[in-house]
Amino acid sequence: MQLWFQYRPWKAAALADFSNPNRAPLARDAQPVGVCNGRNGDNLQSEQDVVTLFRNKGISRMQIYDPLQATLEALGGTDIELMIGVPNEALQSLTDQNAARTRVNDNILRYPKVNFKYIAVGNEVDADPSKESSQCVDFVLPAMQNIHNALKDASLDGPIKVSTATYTGFLDNTSSPSGSVLKGNVQGLIEPIVKFLAENKLPMLANIYPYFGYLGTYWLIIGLQATQLHKFGVPTINLIAAI
Template identity: 60%
Template sequence: MASKLLLLGLLINLLIVKDAQSVGVCYGRNGYGLPSERDVVRLYQRNNITRMRIYDPHHPTLEALRGTNIELMIGVPNDRLQSLNDQNAANIWVRDNIQRYPNVRFRYIAVGNNVDPNNGNSRYVPFVLRAMQNVHNAVRAAGLGNQIKVSTATYTGLLGSSFPPSIGAFRDNVRGFIEPIIRFLSQNNLPMFANIYPYYANPNSNLPFALFTATQPVVIDNGGRQYFNLFDAMLDAHYAAQARLGGGNVEIIVSESGWPSSGGPVATIGNAGTYYRNLIAHVRGTRGTPLKPGRSIETYLFEMFDENRKPGIEVERHFGIFTPNQQPKYGQLSFN
């Protein structure tokens, strides 16, 4: 009996450790003066960051990751989706960018990012699902189906309603695009990736709610579910929207979340530091969300460095948590 209790305790400890490692960091390269790929990987290692997201199969980064303990989410860029509607092209993509690197710890493939019938990425809508299916088939044919999960990265802009979270639903003109994707993920036990940004959800209306510093519930939803932070509310709205389309069993991986340090009225060093510290503490725990209590929330911080070459509005260039000289922008963040 004692040995069984000891084994149970060890298993519980392993589960706790697994949850504690639920934080990764996105690595974008669209900035001036960034460190070399090998220096970036060393920076991840020095800070005990064990998960990375990249947005394309950048071979110098893959070379730098060889033999490390860093688990990787690798992206298929939107402009490659149409070509991967051909199964042979998907097989070649997996061969060249996955199988060629057997000592890189691939965890996920994100096939497309923020594709939406209502934004500038609408032209890619017809190609996402077939590209996902073909890449998934190629991964399985390579014998890697138990190691690598294939999905696509969505975002809150696909939702037509999200407040309170229980009424979360996709926009009417999004449903034809997203429902077959959710069905595919559900049938194959694959997760959904979602980019979730409280910063873009009108944080001025209640900044403590957005920064995880509210001391009282701000939203009380069906069944008495209490929301103390906007991140959980947005995530649960995604879960509710998926459930309406038959995806109640599809886990959501938060593939991006962050706060800018400049470029907007609440985009400050202080607010960004507060957000990142509190987000890490929140997702490393085992509390889950009010709708999904006790479930760890695997989350990727956006992002490693400011991408000051990005086009668009100024705020998009200020999400980095490290400076180009590899110094922490917000003091030492605790990733383990």
């Protein structure tokens, strides 16, 4: 399973501290643990059983990658916070405001008893032409804007935050946080997204995979993400990491 954690707004002066796993303030900044509820597998439990498991184990946050009616119905009336995804293949259609409004109506407003927290519009869309997701590059920001506008129309842009999931594959020179840079073909994608997030006080989502390298470099990877946001001139923004 993947775990996702929320970190309190970081400031430029504290960036270096993210590379130190023993940094004392992290204890008071800690957030509840959430678990990704993926449905790509065999012999899976029912969604009601999954929600019961979350509650029995004290897991207070869940992420799903696309809206599933059974999951949303099972979550109704619970206190579990939900991050709901928008698949990459849906992004192009959401460049139309009416389509975005319909998606919010069908998957958010229809479930008033679900504790929605975040909408992740697209997952690891990469400008690298060798990546399949590169076909979606032009759709990410307009889709995010339209979903945000649909939430605003419903007066839900406060409790429900819109973002997109990035990952460390966007970076070069990752041996040092201060020396890391965005890959050239990614800058045109990420910079306007970060500007939109900062203007609307929305978080950045980042998928982190420490098990692909040394586990001891996890906090270094977080530092890389934070350093890049600072380079865009964003002094304070939430960074939410999935590992």
